[in-house]
Amino acid sequence: MRWAIWMAVAMALALTAYALLKGRPQDLPWTALDLAQPVGQFTGRKLAGLTAHPRTCQELLAKAGVPFVAMKPGGEGQCAYADAIRPQAAKGAIALDPVDVAPSCPVVAALKLWEWHVVQPAAQRRFGQPVVRITHFSSYSCRRMYGRSSGDFSEHATADAIDISGFVLADGRRITVVRDWAGDDPGGLFLHDVRDGACRLFSTVLSPDYNAAHRDHLHLDQAERGEMGWRACR
Known part of the structure; x- marks a missing residue:
């Protein structure tokens, strides 16, 4: 011993x-987590740990200059949420489309690091230009996993997840998961780059490589188990 x-x-x-x-x-x-620092070996765990500290999460975003509006708690039972925030438009930042999405604060914090350290570098490497918009399907949705009638609730039920469907480049070109994932061109390579990079920041990352239910999006969530290093990346 x-x-x-x-x-x-x-x-x-x-x-x-x-x-x-x-x-x-x-x-x-x-x-302590500092959003101004590059991604480190324990950044993903620290981001997941913010699920228990919503005020600290909001303070970190404010310190990093990320504008947002804190939402009122909502839902009930297994679908209650208390730390959802709505990111606001900022000059030079990637916009979310639709704009009225309000994920939990730890998801937004991970999205910003993903934008700064994964998405934009990959876009410059593959296309020579930045991403200006990220399209998505949803964040909050009171439902069980895969829409089943029984079983565990999805991380979407507490706004701790977001489904990314595609990216829009500065020249207007669209890169979508459903169309470009399987390609070996810059679009397909870019999507695999951003999936792999997301695995360092989110507790769960699911792509078309996982199953048919994810053929058209990347599921990103910040499940609390990520604080202990229990991550899923497919």
């Missing part, structure tokens, strides 16, 4: 030294 404790201490010290030498505090599990 003593040997195991010493090993754990040594690993923690080695991790700390690495992060400090590299100037990457986001790679440490015990440092």
Whole structure:
């Protein structure tokens, strides 16, 4: 037992030294989340942990200059939500389409990091231009998983998920999951890039590779289990 404790201490010290030498505090599990920092080894867990701290989440978004409107709590029972926010248009930021979507704060925080560190770099790499809009199907929906009449409720039931259907580039070109996912052209490669990048930020990422129910969208959610490192990426 003593040997195991010493090993754990040594690993923690080695991790700390690495992060400090590299100037990457986001790679440490015990440092506070900072949306101004690049994505680190523990960023995804910290984002999922915000589900229990909605005020902290909103403070982080405000500090990062992300405009939003906090929504009143709504729903009831298994479909109650209390931390939904509506992102507001900002110069130079990607717009969500439709604009009236209001996911939970941790989902919005992950979406912003996804935009900054995954989506826009991938768009520049594959197309040489930025994404200006992200199209989606929904966020909040009081339903069970896959619309079943029984079983676990979906993360959509608490606004902790959003379904991304496509992207619009600055020149007006549309990249959609249903049409472009299977292609080996820049559109298909871009979609796989953003799916893979989302897996570092969301608790669950489901794509057409998972099943037919996701043939036309990327399901992104911030289930609480992500705080413990239990993630799903398909």
